[in-house]
Amino acid sequence: MSWSASAGTPGRERPVVTFGEPEGYDERGRGLSLAGRVAPRTATAAACIVLGLGLIGGAVTGGWIVDDGGDASAATSFSSASGLWHNVPVDELFPRTVQGTGAGPGGADRTWTRIAVAPAGGCSGAFDPLLRKALAPVGCQRLIRATYTDATQSYVTTVGLLFTKADSAGMTALAKRFASEHLDRRTDLLPLPYAAKDTAAERFGPHQRASWTISVLTDAPVVAYAVSGWADGRTVDTPQPAADAEASGATTAAAQAGLGNEAEGLADRIERRLRRNIVGTATEKPS
Template sequence: MVSFGKPEGYDGYDGRMRARPLGLRMRPRTAAAAACLVLGLGLIGGAATGSWLTGDGGDGTAASGFSAAATLWHSVPVDQLFPPTVPGTGAGPGGADRTWTRIAVARDSACADAFDPLLRRALAPVGCRRLLRATYTDATQSYVTTVGLLFTKGDPAAMSALATRFREEHLDRRADLMPRPYAAKGTAAAHFGDRQRASWTISVLADVPVVAYAVSGWADGRTVDSPQPAADAVHSGATTAPAQAGLGNEAQGLADRVERRLRQTAGKATEKPS
């Protein structure tokens, strides 16, 4: 027997060998598809209407959050961005807990003397609106860490471009682009100068106009010949002195938590009253 394909418009034969028009079986499917289409359009329209009524547009929310974050340096108390005590559950080497105590807060300032010239040049595309800094020590006062929040003048496009450059060119791992510490007289950080920098981290945040960083060292003022970026020092196999002492964990752990508080504060600033 030679079998040919079924002619268009038919999908088989019934019990008495009569062709069944395809349209007879397609009508229920077509009706169901039409119903789904109408339902889907209704849901989309309802969602769009609800978003319009509540003012909950995605791009608008992101833009308002970005703008709100730019003013946080003077609109929120210092304790909200740099708490007196910062818990670091699992932040130490091997998942050990850490607790950091704030020992000094710098007055908000410009950025002229806060960074080495090369880092200042790398950050120039986004400008400097204001710089906030605080220095912390661990529970044993063996280590000191300065954490900073640079509020920039950059718009979302400029921040995104700088974040991409730092990521692709690994600028956050270059020792000649380390942030400077903030040393305060009469504290455990009194001798925390440029030569005492042991580990550091820098994050260019694209969703808010902020560059967050932290730099750590020993509290006894010892100099460091080979500082190591925190991203490398926190690896379990790292054998450098900063890594073995956990100074990478100090910088990374504290920076992460301050950055998290910044985002939470920015989010609350954009919440609408119920």
């Protein structure tokens, strides 16, 4: 830092006094210029500054390295998820029995038993036309589905995992659109059930859908969903989104029967298993 203010010119009435450079003393008592003592201290201070800047720079660089590693890990997880449909056994993604602790109305426990698994295939015949159109931007790599029934075999629920062809940006864009346009709540954009013959879901067709949920994942190229209904084949005029059917005070037949809980609870458990498999696959080391 430099000072720019001037002291002025001394007048005649005020004598001009100059001060010599202050002195110190060496080990023999001889006079020693203060400048000679300041120089080493200045050099030491400069060295400390350089060292400090080096440490700070190293810390910042280290932070960048950690951040890059996190991004790389996320990218690896996203990439590995796309192949889970054929790399992971069906019992890992759709277990024969799923426990839903606290998943029922009022926090009641639920147990779902798998009664049918659809062959892995494309998306044809799996969604209502408008939902298929809404999902078109992310593409359809493979669709896997399974149908479950509750412990009393009163309800049936089809749960599905759509593996898309999209990258992370594409999935994020689709998720934002579903959220902003409420596409997951429109009754003309529903997934279709998988009604396997000779099972409790044999009469579970398009007109039997009572409640549903759809989740667009952004950390994996997957759209997860579930749709539920009665096992006795009764028709439903107006399906209700699971979030509405689970709401306090909901009085629709689907809400009173807990079909919103069936769809939401089962979809949530299957999605959790999917994420665990993504983490396990991404961290596996080649043999």
